[in-house]
Amino acid sequence: MNVLIDKFDVFAGGFWLTLQICVLAAIGALILGAVVAVLRISPVPPLRAVGTAYVTVFRNMPLTVVMFFAAFALPALGSNADFLRLPGLDVVFTRLDTDLPYFRFALIALTLYTAAFVCEALRSGINAVPPGQAEAARSLGLTFGQNLRYVVLPQSWKASIVPLGSVIIAMIKNSALIGFFGVVGDLSQSADQLTSAEGYAFIPVAIGISIGYLIMTVPLGALLDRIERRQAVAAR
């Protein structure tokens, strides 16, 4: 059990790095997912087709493949994902700025993949708005944009919180993959490092790593359960 105390900084550092990539990828995926959702509900057919194609591709592809693409195909194209070295942001998220680009590659893969699910969560929220609301707005003469802005989106937001939360939880769990794609020092890579290279006993390491992930996923899940139950009561 000593490894939990001796190597506490490794566990804490891994937790911190995993948290960082989750926060960044969540922000990116929410923005990109919202854009894709707008494309998917827009009245212009080609834009809808683009949105649908995006969701179909990324929802049906394993994240592993997306990660491989990011980690091996981007360098093959000569890209270092340098556009992610945003000034200001790299002060807080120092990994964004390193010369080893894997953190940025992993971030791209996680964002692209999660955005498809964010889009679907947002759309399910929009579908949950009673059709009468949108019809009433239309009969008042509101345009498509006004209808969305004043009537549908404010209501859909409430219905999307729970599915969005599930998507974020899934994303946190997915982030465990990054350690197997060259990102050094996150929770999953620490597990590998401590058990195989440094030869620590397996069970305490497993416990430490599991606690790291459970701290992020279980409270979020409990919170979602509560919101959902409250919404169910309110809807009755």
Next chain:
Amino acid sequence: MSSVLYDVPGPRQRRLTLILSVAATILVLTGAYYLIYLPLDEKGQFSMELWGPLVDPSNENFVLVWERIWVGIKNTLAAAALAIVASLIIGTLLAVLRLQLKSLAGNRYAGLSAPVAYLLRGLGSGLAVLTRVCVEVFRGLPVVITIFFVARGLPEFGITLETLWYLVIGLTIYNGVVIAEILRSGMEGLPFGQREAALAIGLSPFQTTTLILLPQSFRIMLPALISQLVVVLKDTSLGFIISYEETLNIGKQIIGVLSNPIQVYFVIAVLFILVNYSLSKLAQYVERRLSRGRKTAGLAAPTPPPAALTAQAEGGAAAT
């Protein structure tokens, strides 16, 4: 266009949509050309040297490459099939167990002496808490980590298996728990009269669950279960971390020899998308069939499953 968001377009709207469509098409195509095609072309990624082994049957490596990919596909399907069957079994058992424990929790064990009754009640609630904790832990852990732990941990206890079984066990632990939760929420969402009627005609709680609730739950939750199959299939690609020879791992080996990562991953991605897309279409079809069947039977639509659960099932992979 069946969206409630806009009316059937009039002539002016139609013209506007047409103009916007053409503009958007041009924009998308030029974007694709400059951002995707040109960079790829500049790096010579369209050369037959890289694509040949994958698409040109007269290429010397074509047969070899596809033989390897076929091995990978077979391994992927084997792992997925085993994991699906195992997690369905485990999931069903766990769902029934959790429901049994819940109904036991209210049992006072009248007629037994006080200490024995208290012991049984303590045992019942202890088991209920234990299963709850197991569900939360294994649902909250990334499936990669579960697989990794299984592959690293079992040999420490002297259990060495083929890598296939590590992958199957890891996937089963995670997906079994998820399927159990899907089935359980399906059973709890059933109209309460179902259980009351079953108890009233003298079925035991266990019989009520297995004969009345479980079959209905399977039926309601079929779309969610099929979506979970997509998740399992996608998650088999995690086998590469324990060097199980599934499709992706084979792809890595091919790239090691031919060094054409973009082309090989493209082909593998297309394979996955084709299979998973048809599975999701199947889920949609089943959902439509089920909702139609219910309508004709004149039954009230049961309460839909909690959104969090189905979303998690879909996003699970999200679980990768």
